[in-house]
Amino acid sequence: MITPQANYAVFGNPIKQSKSPAIHQAFAQQLEESLSYRAVRVEHEQFEEKVRGFFQHGGLGLNITVPFKERAFALADSASAAAQRAGASNCLVPQREGGLHAANTDGVGMVRDMVANLGWQLQGRRTLIIGAGGAVRGIVHPLLSERLGSLTIVNRTADRAAELAHRFSSTELTLAAGGLEAAAGGVFDLVINATSASLANEMPDLADIQLAPKCCCYDLVYAAEPTAFMRWSAAQAAWAIADGLGMLVEQAAESYYLWRGQRPGTEAVISGLRHGLMAG
Ligand code: ATR
Numbered sequence: 001m002i003t004p005q006a007n008y009a010v011f012g013n014p015i016k017q018s019k020s021p022a023i024h025q026a027f028a029q030q031l032e033e034s035l036s037y038r039a040v041r042v043e044h045e046q047f048e049e050k051v052r053g054f055f056q057h058g059g060l061g062l063n064i065t066v067p068f069k070e071r072a073f074a075l076a077d078s079a080s081a082a083a084q085r086a087g088a089s090n091c092l093v094p095q096r097e098g099g100l101h102a103a104n105t106d107g108v109g110m111v112r113d114m115v116a117n118l119g120w121q122l123q124g125r126r127t128l129i130i131g132a133g134g135a136v137r138g139i140v141h142p143l144l145s146e147r148l149g150s151l152t153i154v155n156r157t158a159d160r161a162a163e164l165a166h167r168f169s170s171t172e173l174t175l176a177a178g179g180l181e182a183a184a185g186g187v188f189d190l191v192i193n194a195t196s197a198s199l200a201n202e203m204p205d206l207a208d209i210q211l212a213p214k215c216c217c218y219d220l221v222y223a224a225e226p227t228a229f230m231r232w233s234a235a236q237a238a239w240a241i242a243d244g245l246g247m248l249v250e251q252a253a254e255s256y257y258l259w260r261g262q263r264p265g266t267e268a269v270i271s272g273l274r275h276g277l278m279a280g
Contacts, residue, residue, distance in 0.1 A: 006033075033260070064090050066134065072089040083102045091105050103254075105255050105258070109252070110142070113247045123149075128188045187211075193229040217233035245270060249269050
């Protein structure tokens, strides 16, 4: 009897640059499992239909990327706390009893990269997030679980930052929010760039802030060369600086675990991708 291959995919638009197929194949190889994982460009008006069709045809798990994460959350039958708080899902898991479960592994992936891979301590940290788009929605809930000292969200469009602060306001932590100038004079131990400015090799027009002596700076974007934010961080004498390549691999590892119950190692996969990036 021929067993059909376990079938996974990432849905997005655009999708060409996706590294997810290579990452999941590397995980499967490491764990001596066999699966197929495709990157699929989905037309905007067909998203829900394509998701349902994928699972009806035996699909075992989907990653969802821009611009469909909110719609993935909306079509699921249940959701994790992180996905609920974000109102967005990057990982759909079919349930044994039927229906789809929406998870959000982006923030867990980022926190795991910071804590387990980079050895950063998050507890008590005065944290600044720059940006208030979709990427930020995914990371706030897991960050708050790390018992930060404070969290400030600033954004070029101040209203979007205020909206997010309202969405994530918690009993344990008061979130501050405002325009990019709202961080002026602040002292921070952790600064996260979650804007898409790095993709245009630009640094957000941030007010003067002070980096505390052991300040860590993290860009959600990754690239072969240090991003504009990473170069800015170096000029500010940040203690540690990282890009989001580890987060990409860690969110994939968490997805793999949710689908297959096995947690792949990530170190070799991250360094393999880094080599690939450097080699162009
Ligand atoms: P993503 O899913 O990557 O978060 P998004 O939802 O389009 O994408 O959000 C992009 C974020 O980057 C926003 O916070 C955006 O600021 P605005 O809300 O004011 O648009 C921010 N951004 C993009 N380019 C920027 C730049 N050059 N300077 C500062 N912020 C920038």
